[in-house]
Amino acid sequence: MEDKQKEENVDSVRYMSKLRQDALVVVVLMGILFFSESFIFYTIITTVWDSTPELSSIFPVYALFLLLVLGIGTAACLRVYSSIKEHMYTFRYYD
Amino acid sequence: MTDEITNDPLEESTSLVKTLRPYHVWALGVGIVLVGEYMGWNFTVAKGGILGSLLALLVAGTMYLMVSLCASELGASTKLAGGPYDWARLFVGPGAAALVGLAVYMEYIALEAADSIVVASIAESILPEIQVFPITLLVITFLTFMNYRGVVAALNLNFALSFTAFIAILVFFAMSITGVGGVWNPGNLISGAIPNGLIGIFAALQFGPWFYLGIEGAAMSAEECKHPSRAVPLGQQAGMITLLLAAGMTLYVCSGLIPTDQLGVSVYPLYEAATNSGVQLLVVLLAIGTLFTCLASANGTICDSSRSWYALSRDQFLTPWFSAVHPKYNTPYRAVIFTMPIAIAFAFSGFLDQVITFSIVSGLVCYVMIPFSLIRFRKMFPQHNNKVRPFVGPLQPWLAYFTIFLALVIMSTLQWGYRYNLIFALLFYAIAYFYFNRRYRSLEVSHDWGEEMGWPEPVRT
Numbered sequence: 359m360e361d362k363q364k365e366e367n368v369d370s371v372r373y374m375s376k377l378r379q380d381a382l383v384v385v386v387l388m389g390i391l392f393f394s395e396s397f398i399f400y401t402i403i404t405t406v407w408d409s410t411p412e413l414s415s416i417f418p419v420y421a422l423f424l425l426l427v428l429g430i431g432t433a434a435c436l437r438v439y440s441s442i443k444e445h446m447y448t449f450r451y452y453d
Numbered sequence: 454m455t456d457e458i459t460n461d462p463l464e465e466s467t468s469l470v471k472t473l474r475p476y477h478v479w480a481l482g483v484g485i486v487l488v489g490e491y492m493g494w495n496f497t498v499a500k501g502g503i504l505g506s507l508l509a510l511l512v513a514g515t516m517y518l519m520v521s522l523c524a525s526e527l528g529a530s531t532k533l534a535g536g537p538y539d540w541a542r543l544f545v546g547p548g549a550a551a552l553v554g555l556a557v558y559m560e561y562i563a564l565e566a567a568d569s570i571v572v573a574s575i576a577e578s579i580l581p582e583i584q585v586f587p588i589t590l591l592v593i594t595f596l597t598f599m600n601y602r603g604v605v606a607a608l609n610l611n612f613a614l615s616f617t618a619f620i621a622i623l624v625f626f627a628m629s630i631t632g633v634g635g636v637w638n639p640g641n642l643i644s645g646a647i648p649n650g651l652i653g654i655f656a657a658l659q660f661g662p663w664f665y666l667g668i669e670g671a672a673m674s675a676e677e678c679k680h681p682s683r684a685v686p687l688g689q690q691a692g693m694i695t696l697l698l699a700a701g702m703t704l705y706v707c708s709g710l711i712p713t714d715q716l717g718v719s720v721y722p723l724y725e726a727a728t729n730s731g732v733q734l735l736v737v738l739l740a741i742g743t744l745f746t747c748l749a750s751a752n753g754t755i756c757d758s759s760r761s762w763y764a765l766s767r768d769q770f771l772t773p774w775f776s777a778v779h780p781k782y783n784t785p786y787r788a789v790i791f792t793m794p795i796a797i798a799f800a801f802s803g804f805l806d807q808v809i810t811f812s813i814v815s816g817l818v819c820y821v822m823i824p825f826s827l828i829r830f831r832k833m834f835p836q837h838n839n840k841v842r843p844f845v846g847p848l849q850p851w852l853a854y855f856t857i858f859l860a861l862v863i864m865s866t867l868q869w870g871y872r873y874n875l876i877f878a879l880l881f882y883a884i885a886y887f888y889f890n891r892r893y894r895s896l897e898v899s900h901d902w903g904e905e906m907g908w909p910e911p912v913r914t
Contacts, residue, residue, distance in 0.1 A: 380683075380687060383687075383691060384687075384691065387691055387694045387698075388694065390698055391694050391697055391698055394626070394698055394702060395697065395698075395701050397630070397705075398701040398702070398704065398705045399507070401705065402503060402504075402507055402642060402704075402708070403507075405639045405643065406503065406504065406642050406643055406646040409643045409646065410504070410647055412647060412650070413504065413646075413647075416651065416654070419508070420507065420508060420511065423511035423512055423514075423515055424511055426511075426515045427511055427514045427515055427518065427697065430515065430518045430519060430522075430848075430852070431518055431690075431693075431694060431697070433847040433848060434518065434521070434690050434693075434846075434847065435690060435694075436847075437844075437845070437846065437847045438525075438686045438687055438690050438844075441682070441686060441843070441844045441845065442686075442687065445682055445683070445839065445843055446683075448839060449680055449682060449683070449839075449843070450680075451680050451683045
C-alpha cells in the first residue's frame with residue numbers, strides 16, 4: 359500500500375527508463391563475460407589438450423569452476439536487478 | 454533522499470557525505486584491483502604454467518564472486534564505512550572485529566605502498582635521472598591529499614583512471630583475437646602448459662587472489678552512498694564482472710605473446726606482451742594503463758584503509774582522535790593523513806615481496822570472516838525486509854560456507870614457498886584476536902540495535 363502511494367508520486371516512465379539502463383549495463387557485461395570466458399577457456403584447453411595427457415583427468419575440475427563462475431555471476435546479476443526493481447520506488451533511487 | 458526509510462541515528466551521529474553512486478562503487482573496487490591484471494598474477498604461471506593460471510583464475514574468481522555477494526548484502530544492510538570490520542563487530546564479536554579491521558588495514562596499506570613504488574619505478578624508467586624514493590613519497594602525498602579533499606573527487610579520479618586502464622585491456626584483447634594485435638603463438642601454451650605437474654597447478658592457487666584482491670573494499674563506501682541498497686550491489690557486481698573479464702583477457706593475450714618461462718617472472722606482463730606484439734599503439738596504451746592502474750589502486754587503498762582505521766577509532770579500539778570528520782570536506786581526514794607515514798614505512802622497508810604476501814594472507818583472513826559474518830547475520834536477523842536486509846543475496850548461506858572452504862584451501866597452498874609468512878601472519882592475527890577480544894569484551898554486549906541500526910532485536914543464537 360505504502361509502495362503504491364510512493365509509486366504514484368514519482369515519474370514512473372523515468373523510473374522504468376532508468377531501470378532499463380541499469381539492466382542494460384548488467385546484460386552487456388554478462389554477455390561479454392559469457393563470450394570471453396567461454397572463448398578463452400575453449401582456446402586454452404583445446405590448444406594444450408593433445409600435448410597434455412594429465413589434462414583429461416582434471417578437466418572436470420576446470421569445467422566445474424567455469425560453470426560456477428558463470429552460474430553464480432548470472433544468479434548475482436538477476437538478484438541485483440530484481441532487488442533494484444523491488445525497491446526503486448521505496449527508496450526513490452532515481453530522483 | 455537516501456535509503457533510510459526510518460530515522461537512522463547514523464545520519465545524526467556522523468557526517469560523512471552521502472553522494473556516491475554505483476559507478477563510484479565500481480571505480481573503488483576495480484580501481485584497487487585492476488593493478489593485479491597488470492602485474493603479479495603471472496606468478497601463477499611460474500608455479501603451475503598456463504593451466505595452473507587458468508585454474509587459479511577460475512577458483513579465485515568463484516571465491517571472489519561469492520565474497521562480493523556476501524559484501525553486497527552486508528554492506529547494503531549495515532551502510533557503515535568500516536565494511537568487513539563493522540560486519541564482524543556487529544555479528545561476530547569485538548575480537549573478530551579488531552582482527553578484520555587490522556587485516557583490511559594491512560591488506561590495503563601494503564598495496565598502496567607497492568603501487569606507489571611501481572608508479573615511481575615507471576617514472577624512473579621513462580626519466581632515468583629521477584630517483585624512485587622521492588617520487589614514491591610524492592605519489593603517496595598527492596593521493597593522500599586527494600582523499601583528504603573529498604571522497605567524490607578521489608573516486609571520480611579513480612573512475613577515469615580505472616576506466617582507461619580497463620579499456621586498454623579490452624582493446625588489446627579485441628586486437629589480439631582479430632589478428633591485428635601481434636602474432637598469438639599457441640606454441641607458448643603447449644610448451645608451458647604444466648611445467649611442475651599437478652602439484653604446480655594446485656600451488657598456483659596461492660597467487661589466484663592477485664586477479665581480484667581487494668574487490669570486497671567496494672562495499673566500504675556504503676556509508677557514503679546516496680542509495681547504498683542500489684549502489685553497493687550494482688557497483689560491486691559490475692566491478693566483479695569487469696575483473697573476471699579483465700583477468701581472462703589478460704591471461705589470453707599474455708599466454709600467447711610471451712614465452713611461459715619469461716611470463717612467470719615478468720614485472721609488467723601486459724606491457725611486455727604489448728611490446729612483443731610490435732604494435733606501437735598497444736605499447737603506448739598499455740604503458741598508460743599500467744601507470745593509471747597503479748595510481749587508481751593506490752588511491753582506492755587510501756580510501757579504504759582510512760575508513761577501516763576511522764571505524765576502529767570510532768568504536769574505541771583506537772584513540773577516538775582518528776575518528777574526526779573534516780568540517781568542510783566531510784572526510785575522516787585524520788585517518789586519511791595517518792595512512793601516509795604507515796605507507797611510507799612499508800614503501801621504504803625494502804621487503805615488499807614479503808609485505809605483499811602479508812597482504813594476501815590478510816585478504817584471505819577477511820574472506821573467511823566476511824562470509825562468517827553473513828552466516829551470523831542471517832541467523833541473528835532471519836527476516837528479509839527493507840529495514841534490515843534491502844538486498845538479499847542468492848543461495849545464501851550456502852555460498853558463504855563454500856567461500857570459507859575455498860579461502861582456506863587457497864590459504865593452505867601458501868605452504869609452498871611462503872610457509873613462514875603464513876605462520877607469522879596467522880600468529881599475528883591470533884594474538885590480535887585474543888588481545889582485543891579480552892580487552893573489549895564489554896563492547897559485545899552493549900549493542901542497542903534499535904539505536905545503532907534502527908533494527909529490531911536479533912534472534913538469540
